[in-house]
Amino acid sequence: MSNGVSPSLPIVIAGAGIGGLTAALALRRKGHEVLLLERAEEVSEVGAGLQLSPNACHVLNQLGVLDALEPHAFAPENLRISSGKTGTQLARVPLGDFVRKRHGSPFWVIHRADLQQVLLQLVRETSGITVQLASEVHSLESSPYDHLLCKYEASGSPERLECSALIGADGVWSKTRKLIPGHENARFSGQVAYRATIPIDQVPERWHGDSGLWLHKNAHLVHYQVRGGNELNVVVLVAEPWEDETWSARADKETLKHALKDWPTEILNLISIPDQWLKWALCSVDATGPWTHGHVALMGDAAHAMLPYMAQGAAMAIEDAAILAKHLPASAENIPASLRSFERQRKSRVAHIQAIARKNAQVFHFSGIPAIIRDTVLRYSKPEALTARFDDIYGWRSQQ
Numbered sequence: 001m002s003n004g005v006s007p008s009l010p011i012v013i014a015g016a017g018i019g020g021l022t023a024a025l026a027l028r029r030k031g032h033e034v035l036l037l038e039r040a041e042e043v044s045e046v047g048a049g050l051q052l053s054p055n056a057c058h059v060l061n062q063l064g065v066l067d068a069l070e071p072h073a074f075a076p077e078n079l080r081i082s083s084g085k086t087g088t089q090l091a092r093v094p095l096g097d098f099v100r101k102r103h104g105s106p107f108w109v110i111h112r113a114d115l116q117q118v119l120l121q122l123v124r125e126t127s128g129i130t131v132q133l134a135s136e137v138h139s140l141e142s143s144p145y146d147h148l149l150c151k152y153e154a155s156g157s158p159e160r161l162e163c164s165a166l167i168g169a170d171g172v173w174s175k176t177r178k179l180i181p182g183h184e185n186a187r188f189s190g191q192v193a194y195r196a197t198i199p200i201d202q203v204p205e206r207w208h209g210d211s212g213l214w215l216h217k218n219a220h221l222v223h224y225q226v227r228g229g230n231e232l233n234v235v236v237l238v239a240e241p242w243e244d245e246t247w248s249a250r251a252d253k254e255t256l257k258h259a260l261k262d263w264p265t266e267i268l269n270l271i272s273i274p275d276q277w278l279k280w281a282l283c284s285v286d287a288t289g290p291w292t293h294g295h296v297a298l299m300g301d302a303a304h305a306m307l308p309y310m311a312q313g314a315a316m317a318i319e320d321a322a323i324l325a326k327h328l329p330a331s332a333e334n335i336p337a338s339l340r341s342f343e344r345q346r347k348s349r350v351a352h353i354q355a356i357a358r359k360n361a362q363v364f365h366f367s368g369i370p371a372i373i374r375d376t377v378l379r380y381s382k383p384e385a386l387t388a389r390f391d392d393i394y395g396w397r398s399q400q
């Protein structure tokens with residue numbers, strides 16, 4: 001116990017996204033009562049594809065989520081890397097069976113909404129976790145009796161609740177982050193992601209099966225199957241200013257086609273298929289900034305939103321959930337110290353992966369001589385060696 005706060009009070013988690021839902025399951029397993037407050041009025045069909053590498057699947061397996069997820073997931077056998085300039089294949093990175101044998105967990109791709117729905121269903125079936133929608137967390141304050149009060153707005157009415165800790169899993173635009181002295185705001189990266197999903201029967205066979213990564217100056221394209229293989233998720237990342245008032249918006253297909261005008265015809269044909277494209281401003285939060293203060297801790301995008309160039313944003317939120325629960329069992333007597341241990345264990349790994357993603361943001365969009373060197377290295381690399389480069393990311397285990 002510390003600060004007159006009883007660990008037997010519920011833990012409040014702000015945000016029922018991927019990180020918050022996983023943390024609710026993990027903390028409940030450690031004996032906590034959990035109140036999960038989600039700002040949205042309903043958990044709807046938003047988002048598109050997410051990659052779940054073996055490090056994330058390992059945590060989801062430990063929490064009993066993997067079986068329920070399997071029908072919605074797709075396991076690509078390979079990632080094929082191609083030149084967006086010439087259309088030729090540069091490299092094959094084995095995933096599928098190769099990764100499962102190497103790391104003991106699958107490499108899956110999935111629609112964000114499917115992952116969120118499966119987690120939400122399990123959370124709702126777990127006694128000791130309460131989910132409240134239309135509830136936006138504002139602050140955490142001490143009462144005159146030294147009790148911790150989480151203040152939030154539920155369907156427009158102000159509410160307060162005594163709790164033992166507040167976990168900010170409220171994403172890149174986190175309000176909880178403002179409760180941490182010295183925090184920095186999320187920053188727009190100058191890059192925009194155009195996203196669409198296409199029913200797989202509308203897509204030529206050539207795009208079925210393996211995932212793809214296409215590299216060209218100032219842009220790259222990623223595609224993989226989601227919804228149990230029934231849809232193709234296509235994402236194009238381009239350098240572009242952001243002028244909309246919101247951080248996601250409908251996109252103009254012609255603008256995208258113009259940005260990719262010197263790409264191979266098969267790519268231009270692919271991006272012509274969907275009627276509707278959405279775009280999304282890519283923002284990041286410096287992982288080396290503070291994540292905890294007293295009884296408040298940040299996790300997931302709230303602590304360390306990263307560019308999607310290592311496809312580890314969701315995986316890091318899922319890993320955070322496991323390590324937070326490891327340091328914060330219901331028997332924890334000093335909650336601020338437990339939260340600080342969580343931050344200490346996570347920070348260097350997350351900052352390292354965030355730095356790789358930043359570096360990839362340059363390498364993927366090289367032009368001229370650097371692009372020729374990059375493509376030559378990829379061409380002459382052994383496929384297995386390319387996968388092995390990610391061993392320290394994919395081979396991570398929560399017991400470490």
Ligand SMILES: Cc1cc2nc3c(=O)[nH]c(=O)nc-3n(C[C@H](O)[C@H](O)[C@H](O)COP(=O)(O)OP(=O)(O)OC[C@H]3O[C@@H](n4cnc5c(N)ncnc54)[C@H](O)[C@@H]3O)c2cc1C
Pocket residue numbers: 014015016017018019020037038039040046047048049050051112135136137138169170171172173174175176299300301302308313314317
């Ligand atoms: C709508 C949406 C769509 C996305 N689509 C994709 C995608 O297609 N591909 C991809 O790779 N990544 C996507 N992401 C990001 C990806 O989900 C995250 O990078 C990753 O899963 C980390 O998750 P997180 O739990 O930290 O944050 P998030 O998944 O962003 O979840 C944060 C949650 O907190 C809620 N929230 C915000 N403020 C408050 C508050 N004050 N009180 C209570 N609740 C609050 C939000 O409504 C949201 O549900 C999306 C995120 C969102 C919110």
